Amino acid sequence: MTGWEVLIQQSINGLTRGAVFALIALGYTMVYGIIELINFAHGDVFMLGLFISLAWFTLLGVTGTLTGWQLLTVLPLVFVLTMLTTATLNVAIDRVAYRPLRRSTRLAPLITAIGVSFMLENVALLWKGPAPIAYPDVFPSFDILREWFGVDSAIFLTSKDLLVVAATLPLMVALHYFVTRTRWGKAMRATAQDRETAQAMGINVERTILITFFVGGALAGAAGLIQGMYYNIGQWWMGYQAGLRAFTAAVLGGIGSMSGAALGGLVIGFLSAWSDQYISARWTNAIVFSILIVVLVFRPHGLLGERTADKA
Amino acid sequence: MRVSRIITVAIVLFAFAAAGGNAAAQQCPKGKLRLYTSWPMQGAMLPEGTGMKNGVDLAVSEVNGTVAGYCLEVVNLDDASPQTGKWDGAVEAENANKAIGDPLAIVYIGTYNSGAAKVSIPITNRAHMAQMTPANTYPGLTKKRGAAPGEPEIYRPGGYVNYFRPIPADDIQGAVGAKWAKRMGAKKVYVLNDQELYGKGIADVFEATAKKIGLPVVANEGIDWKQPDQKPVLTKIRASGADLVYLGGVIETGAQVIIRQMKEVGLTAPRTRFMGPDGLLEEELLKGATCDAALATDMRVTFAGLPFEKMRGVGAKTYENYKAKFGKEPTSYALYAAEGTRVIIDAIKRSAPVIEKAKDVTDKREALRKAIAATKNFEGINGKWSFDENGDVDYDTMSGFKAVKADTPIGCKFQFETILE
Structure with missing residues (x-):
C-alpha cells in the first residue's frame, strides 16, 4: 500500500466510524437544545437499539445473510420497527424519569439520567448476559471496487461501508428537513430558544419535548441497528462507551447545534482513524480529547455552536 | 422401653463397627495432617470446582490416604461469595486464616482465580505454609516477567517462596x-x-x-x-x-x-x-x-500443557484413572489438582523425619514447604519437571x-x- 492508499483507506474507516458517532450525537444535542439536559441514558438507548434490532430480525426469521429482495423489504422494515421501538422507549424514559422533574433544579434530571442509564444497562445484562453477543452477518459483505467496478486496488470499500453512509445520510437530511421546514420542527426550535415565550405563543411545549425524545430515540435505534450490522458485535456496556464519544462529538460541534453534532461526529471519526494510523492506537483517546480541549479553549461554543447568551 | 434398649444396642454396635472399620482402613501412628483446598464450589464454577476436588481426592486415594505413617484429611473450602457466585477476596482471606489457624493443617491447595491467590498467598506465607495452585496462571504471582511493579515480592512478606504451581504461567x-x-x-x-x-x-x-x-x-x-x-x-x-x-x-x-x-x-x-x-x-x-x-x-x-487425550505416560494413566473413578471427563484443571497433590504427598514422604521431630506446627509446615520447593525431576502429567526458584515448573510443553x-x-x-x- 502506498502512502496515499493508506490515507484514503483510513479516511474511509474514519467516515464510517464518524457517521455512527454523528447519529448518536444528534440525539444528545437535540435533547440538550430543548431542555438543557445531558441525557446520559441516550447511549444506552443506542445499545438497546442494537439488541432490539437483533430481536426483530429473529422475530422475522432472519438468521443469516439477507438476499436480493429481502434487502429491499425486510431491512427497511427492521429499520422502521427498531426506530419505533427505541423512539417509544425514549419517550417513556422522558415521561417516567425526566418529566416529573421538569421544574426542579437542572442537577436533578441529570442524576436521574445517570440512574436510567444504569437501569437500561442492567436490563440488557439480564436480557443477553455479560458475554459479547454475536450479531449475525445480515448485511452481505463484499468489496465494491472489485465486485462492481472490477478495480483491483489495495483499497477496500465494502458494501458495509456503503451501508453506513447510505443509511445515515438520508436520516440526517430528513432530520434537517424536519427541523427547518415543518411546523413541529419550528416548534422545536422555538422551544429551544425560549421555553416560556414559546408556550406563551401557543406552542404545546410538552408535546414538543415528547417529539424531540421520539426523534432522538429513533435515531439512536437506527444507529444501534447500523452498528450491529457493521461490527457484528454487541455488549451491555457498549452504550456508555459510544455515548461518551458521541457526547464528545456533540460538544465539539457545539452542543445544541444539529449540524454541529454531525460535523463533530465526523471530525472525531477521522481524527481517531488517522491517529490510529499515524501515531498509535494507544494514544488515540488522549489525542481526540486534547483536540476537543484545544477547540473549546478557542471556540467555547464548539465548532458550529451559536454564541448565545446563557439562558436565565 | 424394650424398643429403646434395642436402639441403644444397635447404636453401640454400629459405633463399634464404624470405629473398627476406620482403624482397619487407616493406620496413623503419627497422627493426622490436613490438606485445605479453596476455590469456588458453587454456581457456574461448580463443575470445575468439583473437578479439582476430584483431582485432589484421586491423588489422596492413590496412597490410600496415608503417607509415612500420617493420615491425610482433605478439608474443602469454598471461596465464592453466595451473593455473586464468584470468588471473593474476603471469603478467600477467611479461608486462608482458617487453614493457618488449624494446628493439623499442613498445606493449602488453591486457588482457582489468580486474583484470589493474591489475597491468600501473603497469609499462608506468614505462617510458613506451602500453597499449591492447580489453576492460577497469572505470571506476577511468581515472577517479574509479565508482572506488575512490586510483584511477586509483595506476596512474600516472609521473604521466601511458599507458593508453587505445577502448571505453566501465562x-x-x-x-x-x-x-x-x-x-x-x-x-x-x-x-x-x-x-x-x-x-x-x-x-x-x-x-x-x-x-x-x-x-x-x-x-x-x-x-x-x-x-x-x-x-x-x-x-x-x-x-x-x-x-x-x-x-x-x-x-x-x-x-x-x-x-x-x-x-x-x-x-x-x-x-x-x-x-x-x-x-x-x-x-x-x-x-x-x-x-x-x-x-x-x-x-x-x-x-x-497438553490436551488430556494427548498426554503420555503418567498423564495418560492419570486421565484414564480419573475417568474410571469419577465416570466423566476431567475438567480443565482437574488433573493439575491431582498433580499438585501428588507433589505434596511426595514432599511429605521426603520430609516425614523432619516433620516428626518438629517442635511446633510452624516447623512442620516449614519442613514441608522446603521439601516441596526442592521437588526435582518429578514425573508429571506433561513429562518430567522440577520447580525453579520461583516455585514455577520448568517445562514449557x-x-x-x-x-x-x-x-x-x-x-x-x-x-x-x-x-x-
Missing part, C-alpha cells in the same frame, strides 16, 4: 507462540495487546522472544478494546506488510472484532495469519460471524490448536494441531 505462552510463529514460516509479526494484565504480559513476552529468535516484530501496540471498530489499526497492519498478527488478549476484550475485521480489511491467509494465547481458546469465540473469519485468517491458538471447519451449529471448532516445546 508468559510461557508468549514465548512458545513466538517460536511456533517462526516454525510456521512467519517473516514479520505485528503484535497487538488489549492493555490488560494478561494480554499485555503475554504480548510483551511474545515480542521479546520473537526478537531473540530473529523474527522481526513491526510493533507491539495497545488497542482500545472497548471500541468496536479496529479497522484503522488493522489497515495500518496491512500497510506494514506483516504476515502474522498476534493478539495478547481474551475473548472478552474484543478478540472477535479483531478477527472479523481482519477479514474485512483483507488480512487473510495465506498473506496474513492470526495467532493468540489460550484466552481465545473458547468455542464462544467462533460464534456468529467470527467462524468464517477465523478460518480465513488460518487462526492458531496456544494452550498451556504446550499444544497448538487451529480453527477448522466442523459439522456443528457454529460451523467450526478448534482442533489440536501440534505439540509445542
Whole structure:
C-alpha cells in the first residue's frame, strides 16, 4: 500500500466510524437544545437499539445473510420497527424519569439520567448476559471496487461501508428537513430558544419535548441497528462507551447545534482513524480529547455552536 | 422401653463397627495432617470446582490416604461469595486464616482465580505454609516477567517462596507462540495487546522472544478494546506488510472484532495469519460471524500443557484413572489438582523425619514447604519437571490448536494441531 492508499483507506474507516458517532450525537444535542439536559441514558438507548434490532430480525426469521429482495423489504422494515421501538422507549424514559422533574433544579434530571442509564444497562445484562453477543452477518459483505467496478486496488470499500453512509445520510437530511421546514420542527426550535415565550405563543411545549425524545430515540435505534450490522458485535456496556464519544462529538460541534453534532461526529471519526494510523492506537483517546480541549479553549461554543447568551 | 434398649444396642454396635472399620482402613501412628483446598464450589464454577476436588481426592486415594505413617484429611473450602457466585477476596482471606489457624493443617491447595491467590498467598506465607495452585496462571504471582511493579515480592512478606504451581504461567505462552510463529514460516509479526494484565504480559513476552529468535516484530501496540471498530489499526497492519498478527488478549476484550475485521480489511491467509494465547481458546469465540473469519485468517491458538487425550505416560494413566473413578471427563484443571497433590504427598514422604521431630506446627509446615520447593525431576502429567526458584515448573510443553471447519451449529471448532516445546 502506498502512502496515499493508506490515507484514503483510513479516511474511509474514519467516515464510517464518524457517521455512527454523528447519529448518536444528534440525539444528545437535540435533547440538550430543548431542555438543557445531558441525557446520559441516550447511549444506552443506542445499545438497546442494537439488541432490539437483533430481536426483530429473529422475530422475522432472519438468521443469516439477507438476499436480493429481502434487502429491499425486510431491512427497511427492521429499520422502521427498531426506530419505533427505541423512539417509544425514549419517550417513556422522558415521561417516567425526566418529566416529573421538569421544574426542579437542572442537577436533578441529570442524576436521574445517570440512574436510567444504569437501569437500561442492567436490563440488557439480564436480557443477553455479560458475554459479547454475536450479531449475525445480515448485511452481505463484499468489496465494491472489485465486485462492481472490477478495480483491483489495495483499497477496500465494502458494501458495509456503503451501508453506513447510505443509511445515515438520508436520516440526517430528513432530520434537517424536519427541523427547518415543518411546523413541529419550528416548534422545536422555538422551544429551544425560549421555553416560556414559546408556550406563551401557543406552542404545546410538552408535546414538543415528547417529539424531540421520539426523534432522538429513533435515531439512536437506527444507529444501534447500523452498528450491529457493521461490527457484528454487541455488549451491555457498549452504550456508555459510544455515548461518551458521541457526547464528545456533540460538544465539539457545539452542543445544541444539529449540524454541529454531525460535523463533530465526523471530525472525531477521522481524527481517531488517522491517529490510529499515524501515531498509535494507544494514544488515540488522549489525542481526540486534547483536540476537543484545544477547540473549546478557542471556540467555547464548539465548532458550529451559536454564541448565545446563557439562558436565565 | 424394650424398643429403646434395642436402639441403644444397635447404636453401640454400629459405633463399634464404624470405629473398627476406620482403624482397619487407616493406620496413623503419627497422627493426622490436613490438606485445605479453596476455590469456588458453587454456581457456574461448580463443575470445575468439583473437578479439582476430584483431582485432589484421586491423588489422596492413590496412597490410600496415608503417607509415612500420617493420615491425610482433605478439608474443602469454598471461596465464592453466595451473593455473586464468584470468588471473593474476603471469603478467600477467611479461608486462608482458617487453614493457618488449624494446628493439623499442613498445606493449602488453591486457588482457582489468580486474583484470589493474591489475597491468600501473603497469609499462608506468614505462617510458613506451602500453597499449591492447580489453576492460577497469572505470571506476577511468581515472577517479574509479565508482572506488575512490586510483584511477586509483595506476596512474600516472609521473604521466601511458599507458593508453587505445577502448571505453566501465562508468559510461557508468549514465548512458545513466538517460536511456533517462526516454525510456521512467519517473516514479520505485528503484535497487538488489549492493555490488560494478561494480554499485555503475554504480548510483551511474545515480542521479546520473537526478537531473540530473529523474527522481526513491526510493533507491539495497545488497542482500545472497548471500541468496536479496529479497522484503522488493522489497515495500518496491512500497510506494514506483516504476515502474522498476534493478539495478547481474551475473548472478552474484543478478540472477535479483531478477527472479523481482519477479514474485512483483507488480512487473510495465506498473506496474513492470526495467532493468540489460550484466552481465545473458547468455542464462544467462533460464534456468529467470527467462524468464517477465523478460518480465513488460518487462526492458531496456544494452550498451556497438553490436551488430556494427548498426554503420555503418567498423564495418560492419570486421565484414564480419573475417568474410571469419577465416570466423566476431567475438567480443565482437574488433573493439575491431582498433580499438585501428588507433589505434596511426595514432599511429605521426603520430609516425614523432619516433620516428626518438629517442635511446633510452624516447623512442620516449614519442613514441608522446603521439601516441596526442592521437588526435582518429578514425573508429571506433561513429562518430567522440577520447580525453579520461583516455585514455577520448568517445562514449557504446550499444544497448538487451529480453527477448522466442523459439522456443528457454529460451523467450526478448534482442533489440536501440534505439540509445542
